[in-house]
Amino acid sequence: MTVIAERGNPARQLVTRLAGDEKHAPSAYSTLEVLWVLYDRVLRVTPATVDEPDRDRFLLSKGHGPAAYYAVLAATGFIPESWLDDLGGRNSRLGLHPDRTLIPGVEIGSGSLGHGLGLAVGTALGLRAQGFLDSHTYVLLGDAELDEGANHEAIAYAYAARLGGLTAIVIDNQSATHGWPGGIAGRFVGWSASVVDGYDHDAIAHALTSHDGSRPHVVVATVAPKGR
Amino acid sequence: MRETFVATTTALLDEDPRTALVLADISVDAFAPALRRHPDRVLNVGIREQLMAGVAGGLALTGLRPYVHSYAPFLVDRAYEQIKLDLGHQDVGAVLVSIGASYDASDVGYTHHSPGDVALLDTLEGWTVHVPGHRDEVPALLRAAARVDDRVYVRLSTQENRAPRPVSPRLQVVRRGPAGAPLVLAVGPMLDPVLAATADLGVTVAYTSTPRPLDTAGLRALATAEIVVVEPYLAGTTSRMAAAALADLPHRELHLGVRRAETRHYGSVADQARSHGLDPAGLRASITAFLG
Numbered sequence: 001m002t003v004i005a006e007r008g009n010p011a012r013q014l015v016t017r018l019a020g021d022e023k024h025a026p027s028a029y030s031t032l033e034v035l036w037v038l039y040d041r042v043l044r045v046t047p048a049t050v051d052e053p054d055r056d057r058f059l060l061s062k063g064h065g066p067a068a069y070y071a072v073l074a075a076t077g078f079i080p081e082s083w084l085d086d087l088g089g090r091n092s093r094l095g096l097h098p099d100r101t102l103i104p105g106v107e108i109g110s111g112s113l114g115h116g117l118g119l120a121v122g123t124a125l126g127l128r129a130q131g132f133l134d135s136h137t138y139v140l141l142g143d144a145e146l147d148e149g150a151n152h153e154a155i156a157y158a159y160a161a162r163l164g165g166l167t168a169i170v171i172d173n174q175s176a177t178h179g180w181p182g183g184i185a186g187r188f189v190g191w192s193a194s195v196v197d198g199y200d201h202d203a204i205a206h207a208l209t210s211h212d213g214s215r216p217h218v219v220v221a222t223v224a225p226k227g228r
Numbered sequence: 229m230r231e232t233f234v235a236t237t238t239a240l241l242d243e244d245p246r247t248a249l250v251l252a253d254i255s256v257d258a259f260a261p262a263l264r265r266h267p268d269r270v271l272n273v274g275i276r277e278q279l280m281a282g283v284a285g286g287l288a289l290t291g292l293r294p295y296v297h298s299y300a301p302f303l304v305d306r307a308y309e310q311i312k313l314d315l316g317h318q319d320v321g322a323v324l325v326s327i328g329a330s331y332d333a334s335d336v337g338y339t340h341h342s343p344g345d346v347a348l349l350d351t352l353e354g355w356t357v358h359v360p361g362h363r364d365e366v367p368a369l370l371r372a373a374a375r376v377d378d379r380v381y382v383r384l385s386t387q388e389n390r391a392p393r394p395v396s397p398r399l400q401v402v403r404r405g406p407a408g409a410p411l412v413l414a415v416g417p418m419l420d421p422v423l424a425a426t427a428d429l430g431v432t433v434a435y436t437s438t439p440r441p442l443d444t445a446g447l448r449a450l451a452t453a454e455i456v457v458v459e460p461y462l463a464g465t466t467s468r469m470a471a472a473a474l475a476d477l478p479h480r481e482l483h484l485g486v487r488r489a490e491t492r493h494y495g496s497v498a499d500q501a502r503s504h505g506l507d508p509a510g511l512r513a514s515i516t517a518f519l520g
Binding site for chain 2 (some may be wrong): 053057094099100107108109112115117118119120121122123124125126127128129130148149150153154156160161
């Protein structure tokens with residue numbers, strides 16, 4: 001990638017405090033800039049409003065490698081920074097996959113791939129049914145996670161339901177075993193789509209906020225290939 | 229039972245703005261009036277049962293009370309991991325309502341059978357399971373589920389008893405045998421076949437439409453030296469719980485239900501019941517052989 005993030009990301013320093021999940025480290029770093037932009041510029045949720053029914057929702061579907069997520073939650077005050085020092089410990093609230101019942105501000109427990117998008121569709125439908133039309137649901141997936149067939153049930157139905165309150169973010173670190181010939185955005189038939197540099201904060205923020213809301217939106221954030 | 233489910237759930241949708249219904253093409257026509265009145269809360273996701281469960285989890289996360297409905301093999305068997313993670317792991321609830329349980333789809337074959345649904349849910353924590361034995365037992369069970377946020381499974385069947393029984397989480401004695409008589413516990417629609425099979429056997433017959441959580445106190449109160457459990461799903465599904473409940477009581481148990489082997493034939497529900505030994509003659513043969 002050639003574009004360097006222009007704004008600061010205090011979570012970048014915090015993520016180095018997390019140790020113990022080296023297997024998923026590339027996964028964690030691939031999401032770091034998008035997560036920071038989401039929490040810094042986009043999401044209408046704060047530590048004080050995590051229980052408000054009309055808050056925006058963020059669902060981390062790609063629960064593998066949540067170190068970046070935890071770092072961003074710490075940098076934005078959802079969790080104490082001290083929690084970062086005991087990733088996966090017996091008495092830690094932070095596991096190698098997040099658990100919503102243990103961590104303030106975490107909307108879903110995830111780790112098994114292919115669950116977040118269906119939950120996000122249901123969340124967006126629930127918000128719409130209750131008249132929270134300004135509330136938005138964001139869900140983050142990985143390009144390899146799209147191999148799970150359940151995602152494609154959700155993609156098709158979200159468009160059929162015209163779920164304008166839903167945005168999926170796909171972190172594309174080119175780790176899907178057989179790739180996605182023709183591009184990832186093309187798999188989200190009927191959705192509006194943006195493909196952005198996954199390190200460019202302004203481009204990420206623009207992509208996350210510029211859709212017209214008449215149908216679901218997907219943002220494909222391209223980052224360095226896994227392992228490089 | 230299916231019609232009763234449709235009527236009750238339609239009424240709940242009208243009465244309670246928390247109620248939502250998620251379908252996967254099954255029974256959509258029956259819910260057409262409800263869909264017209266509540267398009268944001270009656271959701272047909274198409275033939276996408278994994279999504280159906282995931283959507284239910286998402287709805288519950290926003291505070292709604294989702295009812296989720298399809299044929300048992302698709303509702304439970306196919307979407308098992310979504311039930312486990314999108315409901316249980318998220319610590320949210322839903323009301324799963326199945327039709328086509330066990331071999332109700334008798335003439336279409338094993339692809340549409342689900343004898344193992346309750347056993348699958350038994351691997352998970354926190355599920356209440358209702359198996360009504362008569363259509364008139366269904367409304368009270370569905371309405372009770374609307375008042376809580378728990379995980380509830382309502383297993384509807386085309387088989388039913390001639391008359392309804394009171395809806396209760398407790399075991400009910402239907403026919404009392406002499407003191408010390410063996411106990412035969414019938415679950416849901418197994419009551420009438422059990423009553424017919426044991427008419428002259430001198431046993432106590434008890435009934436439940438809520439096998440989960442199992443009324444272990446009631447079971448201990450009724451238990452004698454010989455206990456037979458007759459359930460309309462996989463034979464032995466309740467054996468672990470019964471054994472644990474009665475571990476300190478010397479006794480013998482017989483568990484009758486749908487046999488594990490595929491029957492590999494078509495025919496009526498009665499034909500399937502006969503093949504699994506769950507018709508009155510088959511039950512009588514098994515019970516008398518056990519009692520000696």
